[in-house]
Amino acid sequence: MPRGNVTVTQPDVTVVIGAYEAMPYLVECLASVEAQTIDPERIEVIAVDDGSTDGTGEHLEEFADRAPMPVTVIRQENSGGPSGPRNVGLGRATGRYVFFLDADDRLGPEALERMVAMADRAGTDVVLGRVEGVNRGAPKSMWGRTLERTDVFSSNIKFTLSAQKLFRRALLDRHGMRFDETLFTGEDALFTMEAYLRADGVSVIADHTCYYLVGRDDGKHVTRSGGYALRFDSARALMNLIADLVPEGPRRDQLMVRPFTVTLLPQFGPRFLKDGDDVRRRKLELARPLMDVHWTEGVAERLKVEERLRLHLVAEQRLELLLDVLEFVRAKERAPVLLEKRGRRVYLAYPHFRDRAAGIPDSVYLASPREARACPGYREGGAGSVLRRVARRVRRTLTSSGEVSPGGTAAA
Numbered sequence: 001m002p003r004g005n006v007t008v009t010q011p012d013v014t015v016v017i018g019a020y021e022a023m024p025y026l027v028e029c030l031a032s033v034e035a036q037t038i039d040p041e042r043i044e045v046i047a048v049d050d051g052s053t054d055g056t057g058e059h060l061e062e063f064a065d066r067a068p069m070p071v072t073v074i075r076q077e078n079s080g081g082p083s084g085p086r087n088v089g090l091g092r093a094t095g096r097y098v099f100f101l102d103a104d105d106r107l108g109p110e111a112l113e114r115m116v117a118m119a120d121r122a123g124t125d126v127v128l129g130r131v132e133g134v135n136r137g138a139p140k141s142m143w144g145r146t147l148e149r150t151d152v153f154s155s156n157i158k159f160t161l162s163a164q165k166l167f168r169r170a171l172l173d174r175h176g177m178r179f180d181e182t183l184f185t186g187e188d189a190l191f192t193m194e195a196y197l198r199a200d201g202v203s204v205i206a207d208h209t210c211y212y213l214v215g216r217d218d219g220k221h222v223t224r225s226g227g228y229a230l231r232f233d234s235a236r237a238l239m240n241l242i243a244d245l246v247p248e249g250p251r252r253d254q255l256m257v258r259p260f261t262v263t264l265l266p267q268f269g270p271r272f273l274k275d276g277d278d279v280r281r282r283k284l285e286l287a288r289p290l291m292d293v294h295w296t297e298g299v300a301e302r303l304k305v306e307e308r309l310r311l312h313l314v315a316e317q318r319l320e321l322l323l324d325v326l327e328f329v330r331a332k333e334r335a336p337v338l339l340e341k342r343g344r345r346v347y348l349a350y351p352h353f354r355d356r357a358a359g360i361p362d363s364v365y366l367a368s369p370r371e372a373r374a375c376p377g378y379r380e381g382g383a384g385s386v387l388r389r390v391a392r393r394v395r396r397t398l399t400s401s402g403e404v405s406p407g408g409t410a411a412a
Contacts, residue, residue: 013043013096013099015101015112016046016047016048016086016090016100017033017060019048020052023055029104030060033067033107034067036112037110038113041069044095046089047060047071047089049073050078050085051077051078051079074089081183086163096169099164101164105212106211108208108210111208111211114129115166115210116166119168119203123201124200124203125200126203127205128203128205129209129211130207130208131160131213133213133215135214135215136213139159139160142160143204143206145206147202149203150201150203151201155202155204161189161192162192163192165195171200177198183233184233186237229286231267232267232290234263235290236289238259253298256296256299260295261303267287268314281319305366305367306325313325321351324352325351325352328350339375342379343379345366346366346371
C-alpha cells in the first residue's frame with residue numbers, strides 16, 4: 001500500500017512469537033529468525049511478551065532495534081496460556097501467511113523460504129515442515145516423503161497438531177479462526193485440526209528440517225503443564241470439533257483415533273495405577289460422556305488390541321478389570337497369541353480373554369491385519385481368498401439343491 005512516496009508491499013509471512021519466561025532459549029530462537037534466507041523485506045515478526053519477569057521483554061525489544069526485518073513487540077499482563085499471545089499476534093499480522101514460533105524453539109535454516117515456496121507452488125493453505133526434537137521427542141510418522149498436496153484423511157498429519165506450521169492467513173480470516181483461550185492445553189490441536197479440515201490442501205516438507213522442538217531443562221514447556229482434568233477438556237473439544245465438521249462414518253472414525261489414543265488413553269495408562277481411588281473414579285466420570293458420544297466400533301477396530309481393551313473397559317466403567325489389564329501392561333508381559341480359522345484370525349489373550357465372568361466380547365481381543373502380521377502362523381486372507389470361499393459356498397449351496405451335477409456342470 002502507498003505511504004507517501006514509498007510503496008510498502010505486503011510481507012509474505014508473519015512470524016508470531018508468543019513468549020513467557022523464555023530466557024535463555026529466546027536467544028537462539030531469535031537468532032534462527034535472523035538467519036532465515038528469505039529476504040527480510042518479505043517477513044515481519046510480531047512478538048508478544050506475556051508478562052515475563054526474566055528479561056524476555058527486554059531481549060525482544062533489543063532484537064527489534066537491530067533486526068533486518070520489521071519487528072513489533074507487544075508487552076502485556078500474563079494471560080495464563082499460549083492462546084492469548086498467539087491471538088494478539090494473529091490480530092496484528094499482515095503477511096499472506098502466518099507462522100507460529102514458540103519462544104523456546106527455533107527455525108531450521110531456509111525454513112520460511114522453503115515453506116512459502118511450497119505453499120505458492122502447490123496452492124495449499126497449510127504447510128508442514130519436518131520437525132526434529134532437541135532433548136525431547138518429536139512426531140515422526142508423517143515425514144515419510146514430501147507431499148505437495150494431501151489432506152488429513154490421506155496422510156498421518158493428524159498426529160502432528162502443534163501450531164508450528166505455515167497457515168494461509170486468508171483461510172484463518174475467512175473462518176474467523178483463533179486459538180481457544182478457555183483451553184490451557186491442547187489449544188493448538190484444536191486450531192490445527194480445524195485448519196486441516198477447512199484447508200484447500202496441505203503440503204508436507206519431509207526432506208528438510210524446518211523446525212526444532214527444544215526441551216527445556218526447567219520443565220516449563222507448556223505441553224507438560226496442567227492437571228489431568230485439562231486433558232479431558234482438550235479431548236472433549238477436539239472430539240466435538242471433529243464431530244461438527246466431519247459426517248458420521250469411516251472418515252470421522254479415522255480422525256477420532258487421534259484424540260482417543262493421544263489425549264485420552266494416556267490418562268488410563270500404567271500411571272493410573274498410582275492414582276488414588278478418588279482420582280481414578282473422577283477420571284472415569286470425566287471419560288464417560290466422551291465414550292458415550294464418540295466411541296464407536298469404527299474407532300475401536302482401528303486400534304491395537306491393548307489400546308482397544310483399555311478404552312473398552314473405560315467405556316464400560318469396569319475399574320477392577322482395567323486395573324488388572326494395567327498391571328499386565330506395566331509388567332511388560334506379552335499377551336499369548338491364539339490363532340483360529342486356520343491362522344486367518346488372531347486373538348491376543350490379554351487378561352480376561354474368554355473369561356465368562358468378565359463377559360468381554362472376543363472382538364475386543366481380535367488383532368487387526370496390521371497387528372496380526374507380527375504373529376507367527378498368521379495367514380492374511382486377501383480378496384482372492386475371500387472370493388474363493390464365497391464361490392465354494394455358492395457351489396455347495398447349488399449342489400445341495402440339485403442345480404449342479406456332481407461333476408460340476410449345470411443340470412439340464
